[in-house]
Structures are given as C-alpha cells and as structure tokens.
Amino acid sequence: MRLIDTHSHLFLEEFSEDLPQVIERARAVGVTHIFMPNIDSTTIDVMLSACDAYKGYCFPMIGLHPTSVNTDYKKELDIVVRELESSREYVAIGEIGMDLYWDKTFLKEQQIVLDRQVNWALEYDLPVVIHCRDAFDYIYKVLEPYKNSRLKGIFHSFTGTIEEAARILEFPGFSIGINGVVTFKKSHLPEVLLKIPLEKIVLETDSPYLTPVPNRGKRNESANVKDTLMKVSEIYRMSPEAVGNVTSENALKVFGMLK
Template sequence: MNALIDTHTHLYTEEFDADRELAVIRAVEAGVTRLLMPNIDDTTVEAMLKLCEAHDCCYPMIGFHPTSVDAGWKERLEKVKGYLTSSSHCFYGIGEVGVDLYWDKTFREEQMIVFEEQVKWALEYDLPLIIHCREAYPELLEVLSGYKHTALRGIFHSFTGTSEDAERLLEYESFMLGINGVVTFKKSTLPEVLKNVPLKRVVLETDSPYLAPVPYRGKRNESANLVKVAECLSVIYGVPLSEIASRTTENALKVFTNAEKSF
C-alpha cells in the first residue's frame, strides 16, 4: 500500500458529525496515513482539537480564514492567537489563512491585515503557512512580497491557477502547491498547467468536505478519496503511483518539519 499524506482536510466540521470516526478509519485503510487539519476560525478550534487528540494520525493547525473576517475580526483573531500562545496545544502550521474576494470585498483591507499578522505568526513560531487565495492574487502577493526572502515556508492550498500564476507562486522557493480533486475534473486546466510544475513542488490534499474528485464529484469529500488525486497525478507525471506517494510525502515533510519525527 502507498502511504499518502492529506495536507488539508476538515474532518472535524459538522458535515462529518454522523460518521467522523469511520471517515478517519476509511482514510487510513485507503493508505492516507496522516491527516493535516487547518483550522477555520475561533468557532472551530475546539472541534478540531478534540478530533486530533483522539487520533495520532491527525495533526492540528491554527489560523483564521479570510472569509471569517468581519466587523469583530480583532477580537476573534486575538482569541485564535490565544490558542497558539498557550502551552496546552501543539500546532503543526498556521492555517488556513489568506485573502478571498470571491464572495465579498467588504473587508478587503481587513483581510490583508489579518493575513499579514498570521504571516508574522508563522515566522515567529517557525510554522508553515497554509494559504487560501480566491480571486485575490494581487492582494495576496502584495502582502507576501515583503517576505519573499525570509524563512517563510508553506503551501499554496487548492492551487487552480494558470501557468503564469504557478510561475509567480513558485518563486517562493519554500512553498508547495496543494493539488486536490479539481485536477480530476473534466474541464480542469490543471493537468496542462502541472506539466510545467516540477513534482518536487507538489503536495496532495482533499479540502474535505469540499472538492470531491471524480468519480465522487458533487458528493461530500473525505480524506480516503485522496487516492484518486494521486492516481491522476500518476498519469499527468507519467510515473508509478508509488513514486507519487513517496515524492509528495517527502515534499510534505519539507513543509511540516516539526511533524517529521512523528511520521
């Protein structure tokens, strides 16, 4: 069996209330042996921690999602930071964070402020940054440009951009591109784009419960489905599934260096 790492899954959300434990079991049985879990905001931390404390294969991260930025963002961000600074918890990344202007541009400036604050957390605590970006590359890169030559590392989560987008993001040499079920979609341009992206810069993710790969598209996604993403990359890169597994695992460990001893 090929061991895979899901670098981005939200099995702690309400979509899994009916079968959460089974979802973890199905993932492990499918060969997805490590599940990295980005937080969403101040309302989700406890549920995430509860799941991660129950399973050695689950690794929590802490962050404040851009779509959660609202009028009360200062207090909410401070609450999330309280978990990070507490000695009670061990986190493996800062995420997921970023800028999202797809649904609403009302808090554009605030999203950029919140993002930059969390970039500083990642540097201060030597943790990888898990970046979400939707319809906001200019804003995202405006913030990141000042940190290009720092020790910052991480993942550009759910990459679905163009070859030009990929080229700009890969300039951040300690970052990987997170590839999920979108790569399997019939009209996806990702297979073509990835031909210009070295396999050494790619990690696997599901973004469960979202973005289920073919043949599960339209249904709730879960970490066990990561195998379908790996199989698709095997075809794109023309290498055996075992090589996709080993190379993407190696790539993930370059990002999550503080988790390496527990893998």
C-alpha cells in the first residue's frame, strides 16, 4: 500500500508525548510522505523541528493561516517572506485561504493576505494549500485572476458542492484534498466525488482534527489516512492499492516531487 498524507499538523502539542510512535504507525500502513502546513509565526520553529527530526519523510510549508489574520497581519507576512528567502526547503505556501466561520471582522485583511501569498507562490514557483471555511465565493474571487497562470495547489479539506468542485477544477493545476469528513454518516461527499476524476484527488488527515470513522472523536493521526483511502476506494469502486497509487502520484505531482 502506498499512501501520502498531504495535510497533517503533527507538530502541534497534541503529539508532543508520542510523535515517534505516531510516525511509526504511519509508516506501518504505507504512508511514504507527510506534508505539514504552517499556521503562523508561533508554529514555525516546532514545525521545522518535527520536519528536521524526520527529514525526507515530513515536509514543511510556510504561510499565514486565515484564522491568524488580524491587525498584525503585515508583521506576520514579513516573517513569511523572511522564511521564503531563507535557505529552508519549503515545499508549498500553506496553509492559506479564508475562514469566515467564526466572524468576518478581518474579511478584507484575509483577502489581502491570500492574494499576497498567491503572488509569492507564483514568484517562488511553489504550490498553494488553500483553507476554505464559509468563504468559497470570496476565495474564488481572489483566485480568479490567476486562472491562466502557473498557479497550482490543493484545495484542502474539501466539503463543498459539485458546482464548487467544478469551479476549483477550472484551475488546471489544482487538486482537491479529501479527509475523514468523507467517512462521516451525514457527509454528501460520496455523491460529489463521483463527479470528480480520481486524478484530481489527494488524501489528507488534517491531524489532529477530523478523525475518520471508525475512530471519530479521538485524536487524528497520519496513519488514519488509510481509513479515508478505504472509503474513497469504495466510492470509486477501485482497489485500495490502485487508489493509493493514483492519489500518491497526484500529491507528488502537486508538490513537484514526481520522478
């Protein structure tokens, strides 16, 4: 079995006691790469430490998460630029996007921050990893001018409609990230996935969040990407091995690692 977790926050304190065991369990189910999205300036050091400890297995991104956008956003963006200019090998700009679930206080700032980071992705030839919560139309409006550019990336934790999936796929360089939500009883994702080519799907966990069935309610970890794989295999009526291979190849392509 070949699996890739394209979105995992294993550097958070939830894993401070047992990260080696978490990594071992991921390896045991066939996970070959774990991609780690940054949140803000407070998480850079711990994320890089985790990636250094598992170099060649865990890969860091750099970016400013929309829920960390506030009046200090310019200082935070200065730090993102500093990191991009450093000798660090960041594999993507993420996670970035917009989140209007809690409130819309910094809606305008979130749009500015997203657009700025999309520009850096093009400048540094890196993919973007997009976070979207109650903000699809706003994000689409920011991204639309880049439709004919080299922009590529992952629309992470997709829970949208068939129409929204079609709008994402107007961007030829984008893939859609599917995680444990697809296993939830009331999820409409199984119907939506049938309209999306498997070649446009990547798998993720969003650990420690969104744990798939049968472990829902517990801390999520990268090994649980296998539970998402099993559900996706069932939806596409393909073997888990085939889906694992295709989605892994898709992921490596997005991150520019396909050999």
